[in-house]
Structures are given as structure tokens and as C-alpha cells.
Amino acid sequence: MHIPRWAIPAAAALTATGVLVTACGQQQDTGRQTNTSAGLKQDPAAPRQDAGAEPVAATTALEVASVGKLGKVVTDGEGRTLYRFDKDTARPSASSCEDACAKAWPPVMVGKAEPKVDGVDQNLVGKVKRPDGQWQVTLGGWPLYRYAKDASPGDVKGQGVNGTWFAAAPNGKKAAAKKAEQRNEGGGEQRQGDERQQGGEQGGNGGWAGWTTIKVRRDPRLGMIVTDGKGRTMYRFDKDRPRVSNCFGDCRAKWPIVRFNGFKKLKVEGVDRSLVSFIERKDGKPGECQLLINGWPMYYFAKDAEAGDTKGQAVQNVWWVVSPQGKKITTAPGGQGGGDGYGGY
Numbered sequence: 155m156h157i158p159r160w161a162i163p164a165a166a167a168l169t170a171t172g173v174l175v176t177a178c179g180q181q182q183d184t185g186r187q188t189n190t191s192a193g194l195k196q197d198p199a200a201p202r203q204d205a206g207a208e209p210v211a212a213t214t215a216l217e218v219a220s221v222g223k224l225g226k227v228v229t230d231g232e233g234r235t236l237y238r239f240d241k242d243t244a245r246p247s248a249s250s251c252e253d254a255c256a257k258a259w260p261p262v263m264v265g266k267a268e269p270k271v272d273g274v275d276q277n278l279v280g281k282v283k284r285p286d287g288q289w290q291v292t293l294g295g296w297p298l299y300r301y302a303k304d305a306s307p308g309d310v311k312g313q314g315v316n317g318t319w320f321a322a323a324p325n326g327k328k329a330a331a332k333k334a335e336q337r338n339e340g341g342g343e344q345r346q347g348d349e350r351q352q353g354g355e356q357g358g359n360g361g362w363a364g365w366t367t368i369k370v371r372r373d374p375r376l377g378m379i380v381t382d383g384k385g386r387t388m389y390r391f392d393k394d395r396p397r398v399s400n401c402f403g404d405c406r407a408k409w410p411i412v413r414f415n416g417f418k419k420l421k422v423e424g425v426d427r428s429l430v431s432f433i434e435r436k437d438g439k440p441g442e443c444q445l446l447i448n449g450w451p452m453y454y455f456a457k458d459a460e461a462g463d464t465k466g467q468a469v470q471n472v473w474w475v476v477s478p479q480g481k482k483i484t485t486a487p488g489g490q491g492g493g494d495g496y497g498g499y
Contacts, residue, residue, distance in 0.1 A: 214264045214291055216298075218273030221310055224329045227321040228274060228293060233307030233418045236262060236298045238328065240318040244295030247282040251299065259299040259312070259319070262291040274324050294326015308365065308421050366415045366445055370424030370478050373464060376485055380425060380447065380476040385461025388412055388445075388452045390482055392472040396449035402437050409466070409473070411435065412452040414443040425478050448480025 215231030228236045237259065241250045251259055264281050269291055271279055280292045291298045301312030301319070312319050313329070320328035367383030380388045389409065393400045401409055414420075414432035422430060425447065432443040433451065445452040455466025455473070466473050467483075474482035 214262060214267075214269040216269050216271045216274045216279060216291070216293070218324050219308070221308060221321070221329075224310060224313065224321055226273075226324055227310070227329045228298070228324055229307070230262065230300070231270070231418075233420075234300055235304055235308070235310050235312065236293075236322050237301055237312050237319050238293070238296040238298065238322045238326075240320075242297050244292075244326075247280065247292045247295045247297060249282060249284055249290055249297040251297075252285060258302050260302060261288075262298040262300065264289050264291045278326050293322055296322065296326055298322060306421055306423075307418060364415055365419045365421055366413065367421040368423065368425050368430065368445075368447070371462070373462075373475070376464060376467065376475055376483050378424075378478055379464070379483065380452075380478060380480075381461075382412065382454075383421065386454055387458055387462070387464050387466065388447075388476050389455060389466050389473050390447075390450040390476050390480075391453065392474070392482075394451050397431075397433055397446065399433065399435070399444060399451040401451070401453065406437070408456050409453040410456060412445040412454060414445040425480075429480050447476060450476070450480055452476070 216236070217229050217231065217233075218226050219229045219233060219235075221227050221235065230236060239249075239251055239259070242248060243250075249261065251261070261284065269279055269281075274293065278294045280295070281289045282292050282297055284290050299319075301309075301315075303309075303311045310321055313321050323329045365383070368388075369381050369383060369385075370378050371381050371385065373379050382388065391399075391401055391409070399411070401411075420427075420430065429448045431446045431449070433446060435442045435444055453473075455463075455469070457463075457465045464475055467475050474484060477483055
């Protein structure tokens with residue numbers, strides 16, 4: 155099983171317990187790890203390959219993810235979209251992106267080891283020597299790149315830039331995209347926010363199903379609060395403790411957990427990524443994990459029927475919406491929460 159570089163410190167910390175958790179939700183060996191925090195101060199986005207740097211010693215990985223209207227695209231081991239450049243050539247393989255171009259579009263480098271693949275035909279994967287003597291990964295003969303403006307896994311801001319840069323499909327061709335999604339370098343960024351849906355306790359559909367998506371929105375009464383990708387409000391519980399949930403059974407039915415699906419499927423906007431971590435639930439299936447922000451378990455409120463609802467605010471004076479710093483916001487909006495007796499935990 156491939157373990158991303160960013161997951162190794164967390165995995166090492168868990169080895170002593172007899173459990174190896176990989177991307178939360180997958181376990182090796184026997185036993186259960188309960189209420190374990192991982193990655194509290196780690197930024198999975200940190201390992202970035204700068205142009206001109208030495209090749210990363212760890213094995214390069216090519217994987218496949220479904221991203222909005224583009225469909226299936228090739229990503230690296232951290233879930234970052236990989237691109238191809240129309241001004242390159244595939245037969246023979248050659249890169250024409252150097253200097254300033256390579257800073258904006260860092261090449262995907264490879265060392266001595268062959269790239270690991272998952273969902274990509276190994277026969278299509280190769281490498282080409284760049285003018286500086288380093289080796290770059292190719293797919294279907296086309297050199298692969300990241301886009302420097304893609305800040306998080308799942309971003310596809312490089313799609314259609316200058317009409318020459320396109321996300322790579324698993325067969326090495328350009329990922330299919332409607333013309334309306336393409337833009338020039340000076341144009342507006344591609345917007346896919348409505349499709350970035352979070353696969354939490356109550357599920358989600360669309361191109362971001364199965365991802366844990368964290369966003370921030372301004373509520374007219376409560377200020378800046380944390381939501382998922384569908385705009386569903388997240389809450390914290392005063393009877394919990396940092397990295398410990400005390401909401402089970404009937405409580406959990408009324409306050410569904412926000413599931414954490416692994417750092418490779420994490421999209422964060424407006425919240426410091428270093429505040430994001432997870433615990434494995436005591437009461438769930440092996441490997442079922444709950445999102446933490448600043449150490450506090452995150453929940454939905456079952457009576458929040460629509461995006462933007464905050465009906466769970468101040469229920470029993472123990473449930474609170476969450477600020478981007480993970481702190482509770484104790485201002486109760488008029489006519490909501492507090493007195494309906496629903497979810498008195």
C-alpha cells in the first residue's frame with residue numbers, strides 16, 4: 155500500500171499501538187486506534203517541488219481523481235492536479251518549459267525509482283531528461299507539470315491557461331473540458347465551488363463526493379463561520395474535549411459527525427490547514443474518522459435542512475458554530491437554537 159510522504163510521521167507515531175492508519179479509513183494489522191490525532195501541525199501541501207531543485211528522493215506517484223466537469227484527471231501522491239503543455243512534444247518526448255515557465259509550472263521530477271501508479275497504465279509512464287539534466291515524468295510521452303497557483307489538492311486553476319495548458323487524463327490526453335471552463339492567464343479563475351461537495355455523515359454528490367471540504371462563509375448574525383463544501387454549518391460540542399468525542403448513540407444521530415476522508419482528499423479554504431486533524435471514532439466502523447479543527451471534533455445538526463442554516467447554534471447552550479480558528483462562537487441568532495430541547499447533549 156502506498157503511503158504518501160506527508161503521512162509517514164503520523165504512521166510512525168501509530169506503529170507502536172499496533173495499528174497503521176493510512177489516509178484515515180484504511181488500517182493495517184489488527185486492533186483499533188481510538189481518538190488518535192494525526193497531522194495536527196502538519197501541512198500536507200508543504201512538499202512542493204520547486205523548479206531547479208534536486209529530484210525528490212521518495213518515489214513519485216501518479217494517481218487518478220474525479221474533478222468536477224473535467225472528469226478523471228491525473229494527480230500526484232498528494233492529490234495535486236498534473237498538467238501537460240501543448241508546446242511540448244510527445245514523440246519524441248521533450249519539454250519546452252524552462253526558467254520563468256518552470257517556476258509557474260514546476261515539472262514533475264523523478265529520481266532513480268520508477269513512478270508508482272494507481273489507475274494509470276504503467277506502460278504509458280516514462281521520463282525525459284530536461285535541459286538541466288534532471289529527469290521529468292511523462293505520460294503518453296507528454297511531460298507532466300504542476301501549476302504553482304493550485305494551492306490545494308483538487309484545484310484545477312491551470313486548466314486552459316493561455317489555451318495551451320490542460321489537466322492530463324489517465325490516458326495521457328487532455329482532460330475533457332467545456333470551452334467555457336478555459337481561460338487566458340489574465341482571465342478569472344475557474345469556479346467549481348458549487349461542485350465541491352463533502353462526503354460527510356449524510357453523504358454528498360458531484361465531482362467532490364468523498365472529499366472532506368472545509369470552507370468559511372459570513373453569516374449575517376454570527377460573522378465568519380466554518381461550513382463544508384455544500385454550505386452546511388459545522389458545530390462543536392462543549393462536552394467534548396480536544397481530540398475526544400463524547401457524542402454517541404442518540405446524540406450522534408442528532409448531530410452527525412463530519413467525516414474525515416484523508417489528507418489526500420482534503421480541500422481547505424479560509425481555515426489554516428495546520429489546524430486540521432482527525433480522530434478515529436470509537437463507535438464507527440474500523441477506520442471511520444471524524445474531522446477536527448483546532449483539536450475539536452466537528453458535527454452537523456440534523457435539523458439544518460439547507461445550506462446556511464444555523465439552527466444548532468446554542469442548543470442546550472453546549473453546541474456552537476465554529477470560527478475559522480476552531481473557536482466556538484457563542485452569539486445565538488434570534489429564534490434559533492437554545493430552547494427546542496432537540497439534541498440535549
